[in-house]
Amino acid sequence: MAQQVRGVIAPGRGEPVRIETINVPDPGPGEAVVQIQACGVCHTDLHYREGGINDEFPFLLGHEAAGIVESVGDGVTDVEPGDYVILNWRAVCGQCRACLRGRPWYCFNTRNATQKMTLADGTELSPALGIGAFADKTLVAAGQCTKVDPAASPAAAGLLGCGVMAGLGAAINTGGVGRGDSVAVIGCGGVGCAAVAGARLAGAAKIIAIDVDDRKLGLATGLGATHTVNGRDGDVVEKVRELTGGFGADVVIEAVGRPETYEQAFYARDLAGTVVLVGVPTPEMKLELPLLDVFGRGGSLKSSWYGDCLPSRDFPMLIDLYLQGRLDLDAFVSETIPLDGVEAAFDKMSKGEVLRSVVVL
Structure with a gap:
């Protein structure tokens, strides 16, 4: 049964973001529902709000996220409920010409969830970078979940999902x-x-x-x-x-x-x-x-592009360096904010006042 959660959407080009009720369906084959713990506010989210990516409004914003896998669909074997994961927007397919040449960090056919999250009235949402993590929970392709050491702070770990990894x-x-x-x-x-x-x-x-x-x-x-x-x-x-x-x-x-x-x-x-x-x-x-x-x-x-990263290779390694004190991911967290602080965070980001504002749920 679909769950109803809070999510931050961009309703139209240049319009202020707002919190809406989001319908998150049960995961289908190859999908996972993730309970979000923290999500960074990235310039890409602002580009979505401004219509700089495409015009497939409304967008469910947020993509630099860490959280806990709540449930998985049929055929998912790499992660299971309870796993602590960083979300990524390069879920490699394993079958395109880049993957078959042994260069999966260039994958030309990365995967997203097949089902759509919607507003309460049934309007389909476009999740930012196929993730949409300014929400209590989100639906993603299971390959977008990279398991890492749960000792890492969600506010810091999630930033590897985009800007810091780049x-x-x-x-x-x-x-x-x-x-x-x-x-x-x-x-x-x-x-x-x-x-x-x-x-x-x-x-x-x-x-x-x-x-x-x-x-x-x-x-x-x-x-x-x-x-x-x-x-x-x-x-x-x-x-x-x-x-x-x-x-x-x-x-x-x-x-x-x-x-x-x-x-x-x-x-x-x-x-x-x-x-x-x-x-x-x-x-x-x-x-x-x-x-x-x-x-x-x-x-x-x-x-x-995305730091030519391979999440399954790079995220666990970088989290290990963070836990060893060799990579200061905490230094990138300028402030932690609630879900309703995203619009103000965009303003601070535009003025160069922060490295990252991080929504903590």
Whole structure:
């Protein structure tokens, strides 16, 4: 029998979010119902509210979540009721061309729940990234549940579900940061600060955090940046070169998603260095670079989607590092808020006042 729970929906483009009664059906084959304990407020949720993803309103927002599996449908074997899980939006299919080539972190056919959650009047909801976790409970594909050590705080663990994993993975998985490397990170919001933490985990010798907000640079320093550059204080490219013996950084991670900062990243890297784009551009943005420079500087220009992560591999490993005190996920939790605090959290996020507000249920 379907359950009725509270959920935060975006009713229409640009409209304030509100709490509604949500119908959550019993899980069908390959599905699971998860009782949500905590869910981070991500920029992607704001993009959904603003119509920047698509126009399939109303949306059930929230996706950076941790919770307890309540029930599972037929055929589910990887998780069972009572398991503590982080939700992910890359439930690999195992059958697409990426999976069959042994690259499941690029899965082109990730799974979501087949059934729809609805409003009380039967209106079907579009769950953000196939999750919809600003709710007491949500319905997902069982493959979206990654079991981790239950000793981890839900408020911190859930952030691996999107933004923090995106940044960590941009450094470790996509950028391939290695011991002794120099790394520059442009943009030190939640994703950029996570990239700083990832570079530190990977053993980078020099980590240069770049932003126009000294508060964010302070947060990046706490997470492992060895140097900071305020972009308002001069030429970013020249300052990175000054800090790297005149050469540029081995890996530059662009966590803003704008043409001007991408160009900075391109020229701030060493010859044969790597640029990783993890910031999300808007559809109208265009980039112009001299093709001869693209050829002549060599190296790699990469995009990082979800940090090229494989949740079943990366989430348990990162939670273990967190519990060992080697990865400070708690530092990303700027505040904990109730379910009715999401709209105010969007405002704080837009003003750069928080790394993450986290709804605790």
